[in-house]
Amino acid sequence: MGLTRSEIFSDEQNQLSTLLKAIAHPARIAILQRILISNTCICGDLVEELGLAQATISQHLKELKTAGIIQGTIEGVSVCYCINPKTWKLLEEQLGTFFGSYKGETTCC
Amino acid sequence: MGLTRSEIFSDEQNQLSTLLKAIAHPARIAILQRILISNTCICGDLVEELGLAQATISQHLKELKTAGIIQGTIEGVSVCYCINPKTWKLLEEQLGTFFGSYKGETTCC
DNA sequence: ATTTTATATCGTAATATTGCGATATAAAAT
């Protein structure tokens, strides 16, 4: 096979895994951290700061954008990227529920 | 190329992405949710409940175990899996910092 | 001792991801 059998899981499980997958890469974590610090970021700056090729950065930005985690607006020649508040809050909430449901170290293994 | 250039990122960024990647799959989310509900889980139960082949479930369990998110103890014929509290707390903390550093909807894009 | 039960591992096919050079696009500056 080789493709995830999403049809056997709930929409919530699929949605959460999609959002997590979008974040689960060091370059995309670095991009998000950069946006979180300065509210905004421009592709060109990331290329210099992260040390990955322009095509690679652009691709990572696209993945974050497709997942709905960031949004971009054309600003003259460049594109201004920032956090998409709606998705950010959604993911934060989902993760809160997920991690919050841990009952702590009960006697087991 | 085709392989992540981890050497250009910080240890923290690489660690966080590794942990997130381990969770970023609907089957593994389902497995963790199951463990979170009943504290414990056994491979065979998951095979029945999730509807994936035994080899597939075993592989997902291994990935979660390798990442340090769950731990397993041999219990007679079967293996009892549960959350690894140390890693769980670490990840929860890291994500807290990550999501917490969002300053909210400032005027940008 | 043999069979049953539960899990792990191997091997493999299908598909996805990562990274980047080359090229396209499109607004701004000359």
Add this chain to the structure above:
DNA sequence: ATTTTATATCGCAATATTACGATATAAAAT
């Protein structure tokens, strides 16, 4: 009009992931 600047897309090679049948392993029951 042409050049510069900033980003996106295409195409490709290397590698990783996903799923599963087949088989191995090893404790428990017969």
